[in-house]
Amino acid sequence: MGTSKGKSLLSVPEKLLIDVIALSIISILCLLFLPIASYTYKKTKYTLNGLKFITGTTIQQGSIQVTPSWLIIAVIIALFLTILIAVVFPKFKRLRTGCVLLLITGMVQIGCIIIFNMQLENMLDPAKKVESMYGITISIIQGVLLVIRTLHILYVNKIITILDFMVLPGCIYFLINNYFPLTGLFLAFKKIDFTKGLLGSDWVGLDNFKYLFTTKDAFIITRNTILYNVVFIILGTVLGITVGIFLSEVFSKKLKKLYQTSILLPQLISIIIIAYIVYAFLSNEAGLINKSILGEGNEINFYNTKIFWPFILIIVNTWKGLGYNSIIYLSAIVGIDRTLYEAAYVDGASRLKQIIHITIPLLKPTIVTLTLMSVGRIFYSDFGLFYQVPMDSGTLYAVTQTIDTYVYRSLLQINNISMASAASAYQSIVGFIIVIVANGIVRKFDKENAMF
């Protein structure tokens, strides 16, 4: 008998899942009868097993009340379900369903245990040095093994391929880093009262969003954010492609290297330093422009004059990002097949024609991808650029205030988390809608290059 399995369930021998059943039973037993939590009270150490957490108990002559923990109950239920599914496994019409169910129970189990860990200290409040013990650890190990096992089944039956495993680490990271915290968006709809805690605070609907819209500045900040971003996108693309082409055309390798290193320099410097450099140019008392170029008596108080700043900010942003952009396009250009250009030359096409008819169309995927991504972030702005470069000068607010800086300033005095969440939610939702629409438009014209 070879190691490859057929797709038919009937070829899966029953004892395949006995291991799952056995492990689950062991896990239940460990959870119930082995110690899962330890604590110190009045200088002596005690332990508790899972059964106590299910039925609830009073310990230390009434000073600590252990209420039934629905988390442990959920874990036990998940384990029973796992056993059930494992027993019924061969009966499933599609292997995939069974495996997905097992995965779900496994995840639920692990999740509940993790949350239980977090809450443990609060549950046994007057006690000190509360820790979880090996009873829980065994359960987590079993949960992880279950997940691995299920994936193995899927793999062996060719429902999952190696490609899926390649994708896994990255997806887990995104799950942890990006999706899990999304649950915090509910904060935007609560009025945080620390005495009640984050979960216990009251729901207030859209109150936290008000400060973004009721101010007279609401229009200004939105207008600024969007307009600047539009200019940045257009300018960034056009200049990025142009410079990318130039870079690819430069004959001398040494010069190419020199140029690349130079234009990338601004990107390496953090925005705070750039703010200082700009200040070195523009400051009243000590700036290069005022002191050396304009001279005494002709000084311009840049940080108090609005007109200059849209230009200043656009120049600074371009200066910083040009290197990056052009290199991205450069790597795409480099991948274009040389023979295409040679063929065009033979056909008598001028350089300009070559660029228009070969380079740009072949850059389209990159252009579309980058643009769509930037469009999705059109309600966000580079905080450092709009807050630090203008040195936080109040007079310039009308042309430098964006949604992000407005939120930051609002929260400087009173750091109201729910208001910050609300702003974040607002930016995200709008950005999301815009991207879906934009993607839809792109899809109509060019199905290949739409994001999804």
Next chain:
Amino acid sequence: MVKGRYLALLLVVCMGLSMISGCGNSEEPASNSVGDSVGTEKPDDGSLDDEDMAEINVMYISMGNATTGLQDVEDAINEITETEINTHVNLEMVEAGSYDQQVSLRLAGNEKTDLMVTFPEGASSFASMTALNQLYPITDLLDEYGSGIINTVGQDVLNATTINGETYAVTTWRSLVTSVYICMRTDMLEEQGLLEKAQSMTSFDEYEEILEVIKNNYSMAPMAGSINGVTLQLAGTNLLGDFADCEVYETHGDTLRLVAMDYGTTEMYNHYASEEYKAMLEKVTEWYEKGYVYKDSMTTEDSGETLVKNNATFSFIQNSEIGVETAKAAACGYDMTCVKVITMPIDTLSCTKFTWAVPTSATEPEAAVKFLNLMYTDERIANLLSWGVEDLHYQVVDGVATYIEGQDVSSCEYHSSDFLFGNQFLVKPWEGQSADFRDQAMAEMESGGKSEFLGFSMDTSTLTNELTAVNNVIQEYRPGLECGASGMGVYEEFLEKLETAGASKVIDEYQRQFDEWKAQQ
């Protein structure tokens, strides 16, 4: 078969684990597998021996120095606290620049923090934290464990941090009386023969004359502001004309400087809209146009002291406590002549600048208050927290504390300040002050008097939206106006925008709560 092997391996692993778990883990002699009282539990007679040692996390600001010696200080403190109040203290110093952020995150994450100091402004200020209900009411705990605190500070000052009958924090007991000083470089005054005139200055017109002379003889703007362009407009004072005519007014703890009330009246008004404020603005604008004011005041990150130190300016106006000349000399690197303009009484604002509070994420509030009590009464703890371990981080010479031979500000491993902790008067004065400096300070405080409104503390939790909006407007217009760069042209705009942001609502609410408080006096 692969499957079989896999299966067997799993079973073995698990059985092994179970066996390990089954086998003894009871390192603790009194460990049971059931949480009931079997074995060595002692009868609950409440004796201190029996109680587990409490453990508290104490968080405060690091004043920019290295904090590598923190462990030594912590150990020394624990020698005292573990024996006297059965508490183990964990100290944590957070950089001033990150303090706001850290406080905010910790409270959101409910991280155990039992005692913390509050900052004058920003997210970790008394005003902000009470508005968001982030502080634990310690009224009862103070009655039970804080007798030392109440005796030291006095009920009046305690009332400044009490809102609606509950006390949420305790003011640090320090020189609460501050005065406005004009600080000028002595050497430049001497060169111009103006020293006498400066020392006997009695009005701002004389100051202006001095500024003119300095400007004409040195190529610098003779006056600078502190951060964010504040030049003349210090909270709580109306500065113009003769010093004798300058007034103080009550701010009722409003760090935005919006709300004002004159002494002897009971009416709140918008300070930015007042005649006095407008007059001050006009004066500063005039000075700016004449070139007296440092042109980068709005955007510079350097304080007045740093600018003086680097020869970029000549003078500045600041709030300070007693001992200003020594302090400024140290900070500016030059001798400074400091002329007092007016003294402000103890009011809610000065009380709420630095306070110690128990945040809502505390798990041992009782122990925290016990330790707080020690801070106000125990000289050893006061000095340990401020200067470190004696003979390790500082030494006492002739009644004042100084760095140890061979150490200086960069190499000393622990150094904080004396105003940050419970009782400044218990801390040995630092070098530069005389040994009886504390007595002098106490005398000044008693002579400065208390505001008649001390004890009224505002509950701003219903005004969050308006305060945010008002603050935004203030940040937009105030720096430019107050250093004179923007010119009076935008003043009307400023007032209008304040109204739209809800300034009236704020003032009305202040008035309402004040009337209630007054009625109960």
Next chain:
Amino acid sequence: MESSVKGKSEITFQIICNVVMIFLSLAAILPFILLFMSSITDEKALLVDGYSFFPRIFSTYAYEYLFVTNRSSILRSYGTTLFVTVVGTALSLLIAPMLAWPLSRKDYPRRKIISFFVFFTMLFNGGLVPNYIMWTQIFNVKNTIAALIFPTLLMNGFIIMLLRTNFSQNIHPAFIEAAKIDGAGEIKIYQTIVMPLSRPIMATVGLMIALGYWNDWQNGLYYITDSKLYSLQQLLNNILKNIQALASLSTSVTVVSDMPGTGIRMAMAVIGVLPIIALYPFFQNYFIKGIALGGVKE
């Protein structure tokens, strides 16, 4: 790309190219030179005479302050930042292409869903607080070096999408099929075909991630309060923020007067950037080689 057009128009084009590039390069470098110059200018001259390319008074005080009096903290933060950057970038370059490669394969059934999954992360942000709570309470990273590596910076949707687009452009499906026919498994294909052909984009992405780590100060601000673990930018940022925070405490009599002036801040900026500039040429070698190899045969 070697020129495919000869003759006079070619020379004109080259001239235009080079002139534009020289201008851009200068524009990029000059401010940096100004930065360097101000770091070696005497503090007083800086505030009085202003910033200039030709300082009147030279002074190395700023660097002395940093490297002599503060040596341990600066060097330590250098070390921390270096470690974090190297480890983080390596980890990222391991995982990210692994995620992007299947997404670029038209024959991967879950392509659309996972692309959306990744892309969605670029749009929605849970906010600081949930992130903080999760990393500190579930993963316990507070005041550990993991806090500088894992939150936020390890990967982002932009990188993945970039890689995906580049893979789909540069690696022809015909290659893959040929390899499969020869009996190569997915991993072999990945190692022997995808990786070598992607050098340019990997270099680009690696650079982006490395820069993200090197310049980051936010993770430090939120998760690190132990001064032994400060990263370079965080140290710089702390100093700047401390100045502002402490200066607003104008009532204190014994505030430490040891606040770094402008020149020192400039010097910190310079030393913050110098290592990257020093290393970049090496990085670039690799990059250029990749360019030469790329887009070869069909």
